[in-house]
Amino acid sequence: xxxxxxxxxxxxxxxxxxxxxxxxxxxxxxxxxxxxxxxxxxxxxxxxxxxxxxxxxxxxxxxxxxxxxxxxxxxxxxxxxxxxxxxxxxxxxxxxxxxxxxxxxxxxxxxxxxxxxxxxxxxxxxxxxxxxxxxxxxxxxxxxxxxxxxxxxxxxxxxxxxxxxxxxxxxxxxxxxxxxxxxxxxxxxxxxxxxxxxxxxxxxxxxxxxxxxxxxxxxxxxxxxxxxxxxxxxxxxxxxxxxxxxxxxxxxxxxxxxxxxxxxxxxxxxxxxxxxxxxxxxxxxxxxxxxxxxxxxxxxxxxxxxxxxxxxxxxxxxxxxxxxxxxxxxxxxxxxxxxxxxxxxxxxxxxxxxxxxxxxxxxxxxxxxxxxxxxxxxxxxxxxxxxxxxxxxxxxxxxxxxxxxxxxxxxxxxxxxxxxxxxxxxxxxxxxxxxxxxxxxxxxxxxxxxxxxxxxxxxxxxxxxxxxxxxxxxxxxxxxxxxxxxxxxxxxxxxxxxxxxxxxxxxxxxxxxxxxxxxxxxxxxxxxxxxxxxxxxxxxxxxxxxxxxxxxxxxxxxxxxxxxxxxxx
Amino acid sequence: xxxxxxxxxxxxxxxxxxxxxxxxxxxxxxxxxxxxxxxxxxxxxxxxxxxxxxxxxxxxxxxxxxxxxxxxxxxxxxxxxxxxxxxxxxxxxxxxxxxxxxxxxxxxx
Numbered sequence: 001x002x003x004x005x006x007x008x009x010x011x012x013x014x015x016x017x018x019x020x021x022x023x024x025x026x027x028x029x030x031x032x033x034x035x036x037x038x039x040x041x042x043x044x045x046x047x048x049x050x051x052x053x054x055x056x057x058x059x060x061x062x063x064x065x066x067x068x069x070x071x072x073x074x075x076x077x078x079x080x081x082x083x084x085x086x087x088x089x090x091x092x093x094x095x096x097x098x099x100x101x102x103x104x105x106x107x108x109x110x111x112x113x114x115x116x117x118x119x120x121x122x123x124x125x126x127x128x129x130x131x132x133x134x135x136x137x138x139x140x141x142x143x144x145x146x147x148x149x150x151x152x153x154x155x156x157x158x159x160x161x162x163x164x165x166x167x168x169x170x171x172x173x174x175x176x177x178x179x180x181x182x183x184x185x186x187x188x189x190x191x192x193x194x195x196x197x198x199x200x201x202x203x204x205x206x207x208x209x210x211x212x213x214x215x216x217x218x219x220x221x222x223x224x225x226x227x228x229x230x231x232x233x234x235x236x237x238x239x240x241x242x243x244x245x246x247x248x249x250x251x252x253x254x255x256x257x258x259x260x261x262x263x264x265x266x267x268x269x270x271x272x273x274x275x276x277x278x279x280x281x282x283x284x285x286x287x288x289x290x291x292x293x294x295x296x297x298x299x300x301x302x303x304x305x306x307x308x309x310x311x312x313x314x315x316x317x318x319x320x321x322x323x324x325x326x327x328x329x330x331x332x333x334x335x336x337x338x339x340x341x342x343x344x345x346x347x348x349x350x351x352x353x354x355x356x357x358x359x360x361x362x363x364x365x366x367x368x369x370x371x372x373x374x375x376x377x378x379x380x381x382x383x384x385x386x387x388x389x390x391x392x393x394x395x396x397x398x399x400x401x402x403x404x405x406x407x408x409x410x411x412x413x414x415x416x417x418x419x420x421x422x423x424x425x426x427x428x429x430x431x432x433x434x435x436x437x438x439x440x441x442x443x444x445x446x447x448x449x450x451x452x453x454x455x456x457x458x459x460x461x462x463x464x465x466x467x468x469x470x471x472x473x474x475x476x477x478x479x480x481x482x483x484x485x486x487x488x489x490x491x492x493x494x495x496x497x498x499x500x501x502x503x504x505x506x507x508x509x510x511x512x513x514x515x516x517x518x519x520x521x522x523x524x525x526x527x528x529x530x531x532x533x534x535x536x537x538x539x540x541x542x543x544x545x546x547x548x549x550x551x552x553x554x555x556x557x558x559x560x561x562x563x564x565x566x567x568x569x
Numbered sequence: 570x571x572x573x574x575x576x577x578x579x580x581x582x583x584x585x586x587x588x589x590x591x592x593x594x595x596x597x598x599x600x601x602x603x604x605x606x607x608x609x610x611x612x613x614x615x616x617x618x619x620x621x622x623x624x625x626x627x628x629x630x631x632x633x634x635x636x637x638x639x640x641x642x643x644x645x646x647x648x649x650x651x652x653x654x655x656x657x658x659x660x661x662x663x664x665x666x667x668x669x670x671x672x673x674x675x676x677x678x
Binding site: 454481 | 604607616620623627638643647
């Protein structure tokens with residue numbers, strides 16, 4: 001097999017194996033060097049299909065390059081590097097190995113030239129992300145990991161059904177734009193949307209990610225949902241259903257994040273919110289929209305990881321993850337506070353951050369297509385993001401009241417990785433021209449016009465005012481919020497319990513009837529055949545008694561005459 | 570805001586907070602008034618109105634908080650809601666945090 005047909009994903013996969021085999025500095029070296037090597041390899045892949053392999057009767061294309069694929073692979077590789085730097089001193093080796101294999105799946109999906117390769121890497125991600133969830137190490141993490149695995153294996157099956165249908169229907173395993181028009185394409189769309197945490201199964205994300213370790217959630221936040229966005233861009237650009245789905249996700253994320261008390265769950269809901277922007281953009285489907293989706297995914301991975309890193313440092317240092325238990329940490333954690341605020345401003349698309357230069361492209365795409373309602377809802381959502389993530393997260397964690405906690409600031413490696421990502425957030429915000437040439441289509445968009453900046457400042461600052469005015473209504477309570485996962489965590493077990501009880505009582509009824517029939521037939525048997533253990537006693541049944549000879553002769557005579565009589569009749 | 574055991578951090582002193590509110594009010598007024606100088610290009614008519622961004626942002630956030638509040642009445646459950654009382658495999662972590670939560674409850678949110 002030619003060298004150019006080896007996916008950069010294999011470097012990370014090999015690194016995952018080496019992390020298990022090596023110890024000490026050698027392992028650290030692998031953790032830090034392998035992602036950089038991957039990044040280099042990503043940029044060695046030219047556009048187009050890099051050769052085919054015949055597998056069964058299909059022509060597999062393990063590596064296909066394009067600007068879009070390289071863009072996603074690039075940010076994934078950067079993510080693995082900074083995530084590795086953040087995690088390597090705290091995380092156990094199997095968590096690091098699983099995270100690397102998980103990232104390998106994500107990079108593999110980026111370059112998959114056909115549906116079969118895509119599916120293989122897709123399942124690799126499902127498998128190893130489950131392990132990363134399990135590395136949370138608590139019983140809750142174990143249970144959440146099982147639910148996570150079931151959801152993703154189910155999604156994988158749905159995707160596989162769709163792929164089979166498309167392959168049988170069209171005879172092609174090519175990855176090419178399609179629309180959800182028949183059963184198979186719907187199945188593919190649903191399979192991808194499950195990974196994107198779309199409704200009605202968005203709950204898996206906020207259920208599983210916050211149960212992982214403080215380092216694991218940094219990796220988890222990056223890959224699964226964003227590969228789903230990439231797959232949507234590759235397979236379903238311009239699919240009208242996605243506009244509605246995306247807008248629903250945007251609003252869902254805001255509302256649930258506002259209700260939430262756990263800091264990582266707030267961030268998890270805001271992933272759904274942000275992916276909603278991208279899904280909506282893919283639904284709009286113009287070049288500007290797809291550029292916006294890709295750019296936003298790139299920026300989102302960085303600032304979301306940054307937010308999860310600052311939350312991770314807080315949890316690592318304090319062992320607490322609830323808004324009701326935290327507060328006032330800015331005193332002793334200045335670096336984490338500043339980095340958390342940079343991430344929060346970036347997610348709110350504040351001017352001069354990466355969120356502004358990328359997310360506003362999506363709004364612009366809605367304007368270009370004259371989608372008034374989509375534009376208005378996206379703008380409202382931008383305000384809502386500032387509310388639920390931009391202010392709520394830093395306020396409740398770092399300011400609010402004084403919780404009395406005085407934890408140390410981040411260890412040097414965690415601090416350094418936060419500084420790297422915070423720097424990238426601002427760099428891409430100030431110099432968007434660094435990112436724009438990497439986008440799949442030529443960019444004809446000026447993010448910074450005085451009017452636009454002023455409009456966003458009005459929007460965001462008055463959202464901030466609304467937060468502080470409504471602060472009494474935002475008081476955190478020690479609660480969780482019901483979601484559709486109630487159906488399978490509560491309703492389904494209750495239903496199964498009910499059915500079990502019904503069948504149980506039915507079984508009891510049958511058993512009681514059987515006993516009654518048994519007793520009845522035994523009584524008859526005893527009456528006519530006698531008790532089995534009283535063979536020679538007088539207590540014999542009717543048929544088991546010893547009859548006198550005379551009686552027998554009388555019976556025989558009677559029978560014979562009856563016979564003769566019947567014969568002549 | 571803060572406990573009284575140690576000197577108040579300068580950022581949480583009432584005087585500072587008052588100054589922050591004054592500063593914020595000035596900034597808010599400035600970004601609205603700036604629209605007299607800077608032209609905001611409206612795409613759909615309404616969004617070019619004077620102060621539209623400010624009003625829209627404020628009202629939308631208000632609505633979202635209220636909707637969340639109302640939904641919360643229906644959707645909120647105690648955080649040990651999903652814990653299985655029959656088994657030990659429930660949310661062990663949550664159970665532990667619940668205990669520390671009850672200690673904290675006195676302090677308020």
